[in-house]
Amino acid sequence: MPEVVITCDWTMMSNHHGKEFLGFGTTTPAYLLPESVYQRLFFPTMEVDENGYPSQAPYGMRKVEASLLDAGIDARIVHPSYLDRYMPGPAKVMLISGHDYFGLNPPSSTFGGVMAKEPLNCVNFKRMLSQPHVLKARREGMKLIAGGPCAWQLSPATRQKVPWIGEFVDSIGGVDSVVEGEADVFVREIVTKALRDEFLPPHVVLTPKDAPKVEQISSIHYPSVNGLIEIGRGCCRGCSFCSVTTRPTRWYPLEKIEEELKVNAAIGVRKGLLHSDDVYFYGSPNIMPREDKLIPLLKLAKRYYQQVGWSHVAVASLMTRPHLLARCGEALLDEQQDWWGVEVGVETGSPRLITAAMPGKVAPFKASQWPELVVQAAGLMNDNHVFPACTFIVGLPQETEDDVLRTIELIDNLWDFKAILVPMFFVPLGHLKSKDWFSRDRLSDVQEELFKRALSHGLRQSKRLLRDFFDWEGAHTRAYRATFRGFIGFLDVIARMHGLYSEPKRAIPTIENPLRHPERIPSPTIPVRE
Numbered sequence: 001m002p003e004v005v006i007t008c009d010w011t012m013m014s015n016h017h018g019k020e021f022l023g024f025g026t027t028t029p030a031y032l033l034p035e036s037v038y039q040r041l042f043f044p045t046m047e048v049d050e051n052g053y054p055s056q057a058p059y060g061m062r063k064v065e066a067s068l069l070d071a072g073i074d075a076r077i078v079h080p081s082y083l084d085r086y087m088p089g090p091a092k093v094m095l096i097s098g099h100d101y102f103g104l105n106p107p108s109s110t111f112g113g114v115m116a117k118e119p120l121n122c123v124n125f126k127r128m129l130s131q132p133h134v135l136k137a138r139r140e141g142m143k144l145i146a147g148g149p150c151a152w153q154l155s156p157a158t159r160q161k162v163p164w165i166g167e168f169v170d171s172i173g174g175v176d177s178v179v180e181g182e183a184d185v186f187v188r189e190i191v192t193k194a195l196r197d198e199f200l201p202p203h204v205v206l207t208p209k210d211a212p213k214v215e216q217i218s219s220i221h222y223p224s225v226n227g228l229i230e231i232g233r234g235c236c237r238g239c240s241f242c243s244v245t246t247r248p249t250r251w252y253p254l255e256k257i258e259e260e261l262k263v264n265a266a267i268g269v270r271k272g273l274l275h276s277d278d279v280y281f282y283g284s285p286n287i288m289p290r291e292d293k294l295i296p297l298l299k300l301a302k303r304y305y306q307q308v309g310w311s312h313v314a315v316a317s318l319m320t321r322p323h324l325l326a327r328c329g330e331a332l333l334d335e336q337q338d339w340w341g342v343e344v345g346v347e348t349g350s351p352r353l354i355t356a357a358m359p360g361k362v363a364p365f366k367a368s369q370w371p372e373l374v375v376q377a378a379g380l381m382n383d384n385h386v387f388p389a390c391t392f393i394v395g396l397p398q399e400t401e402d403d404v405l406r407t408i409e410l411i412d413n414l415w416d417f418k419a420i421l422v423p424m425f426f427v428p429l430g431h432l433k434s435k436d437w438f439s440r441d442r443l444s445d446v447q448e449e450l451f452k453r454a455l456s457h458g459l460r461q462s463k464r465l466l467r468d469f470f471d472w473e474g475a476h477t478r479a480y481r482a483t484f485r486g487f488i489g490f491l492d493v494i495a496r497m498h499g500l501y502s503e504p505k506r507a508i509p510t511i512e513n514p515l516r517h518p519e520r521i522p523s524p525t526i527p528v529r530e
């Protein structure tokens with residue numbers, strides 16, 4: 001029986017039907033339909049063994065579990081519905097993790113703000129910690145330590161800014177320690193102290209100086225959700241609103257990646273995601289993609305998974321070496337896989353805002369080239385069977401009305417882009433963490449129009465994407481496809497009924513593969529060294 005139990009809420013403890021992208025559905029409130037419908041659509045229950053150990057668990061939590069196990073500490077990830085087996089009782093320490101405990105991150109804050117209702121991730125997180133056996137264990141002295149990418153939401157500063165969080169924390173008997181940052185090494189220290197009943201620092205912020213070296217990062221012992229495997233950490237682009245950028249860039253060697261691929265493949269996982277903040281840069285010491293590093297990585301992943309997706313890629317990286325994407329397609333696409341997905345941070349259509357808030361995002365190009373680069377990258381991706389989800393940020397402190405109009409113009413130019421466009425409210429993170437949140441009541445008319453245009457684009461393109469998305473054969477697939485087609489149709493009707501549908505008011509350009517017109521491809525303006 002483990003002394004240390006690691007868990008999260010039900011929205012995270014799911015494989016989202018094997019589609020990581022459907023996890024986005026847990027960031028919306030249960031709107032009009034009952035919560036059980038959203039649960040079936042977006043976070044079906046994870047399979048568990050007789051101990052309540054999930055067959056797959058979120059990758060970051062698997063890293064923490066592995067670090068503790070490697071240090072000889074008796075720790076296991078337990079499904080939130082099975083916590084009563086361990087508390088009150090053998091569990092002396094409970095570690096919790098989450099992407100967005102209280103729905104404050106994008107996109108939860110956007111959906112929750114627009115629909116004026118708590119998103120599902122927040123509802124489920126509070127429900128998980130309010131279970132009677134958890135509260136009883138807390139009263140009997142079980143320590144509670146919070147971490148994960150959204151640990152900042154439990155920091156004293158956030159509790160002060162958002163009083164209802166403070167009230168909730170008080171209602172569960174407080175949190176003993178909140179740890180922000182990469183805790184691969186530190187988690188051993190704090191858990192050891194908790195097990196010995198020693199003083200726990202209430203709030204720890206691990207800085208980039210504390211970031212573990214590659215050799216200090218444990219490899220997972222048990223499978224991760226949807227075969228997600230990290231290939232590196234950190235990003236050098238320096239966007240002012242991003243917390244990842246403050247961390248040093250580190251790439252894992254292929255042997256370390258293979259070790260984790262084997263763990264997932266051993267239980268029959270045949271689809272997986274390679275995770276880093278820019279997969280295209282794998283192995284590169286600068287902002288120049290390295291074919292000699294990336295292609296062997298993709299070939300390695302294909303030895304274990306039939307289908308391989310990427311977590312993130314940057315527009316500027318793709319356009320620095322556009323020919324390389326076709327080489328990636330040669331490594332990935334075959335009779336088992338005919339497309340792949342990735343998240344792309346577009347954020348804005350305004351060169352002025354790029355310069356003001358994220359100058360590194362466009363390097364080695366000039367900010368003035370940004371809108372053209374995005375459209376070219378869209379053509380490049382679609383022609384190479386990459387269908388991404390693209391994020392946009394609304395309400396950055398530096399944003400003007402003209403910036404928003406430029407973004408709407410860009411969305412219009414992307415009207416035929418087979419992708420999902422996701423606009424999100426600005427959340428104060430990274431170098432802008434002292435700024436205020438953006439909220440629904442501050443939405444101007446043009447910002448509202450941007451949301452409507454992106455929603456309409458999404459409804460139109462999601463119907464096209466359904467067939468690719470549920471691409472395996474069988475009765476289950478047909479049922480999923482029919483269910484999601486019905487759900488998209490439902491959203492379409494609601495959007496039109498409430499005047500939320502908005503189409504471009506002008507002729508839209510065709511999205512083309514720029515490699516067919518190499519003379520039109522923007523050239524990097526800053527020299528890059530190989």
Ligand code: SF4
Nearest residue numbers: 235237238239242245
């Ligand atoms: S490119 Fe992406 S990961 Fe890198 S700093 Fe900018 S927002 Fe963060």
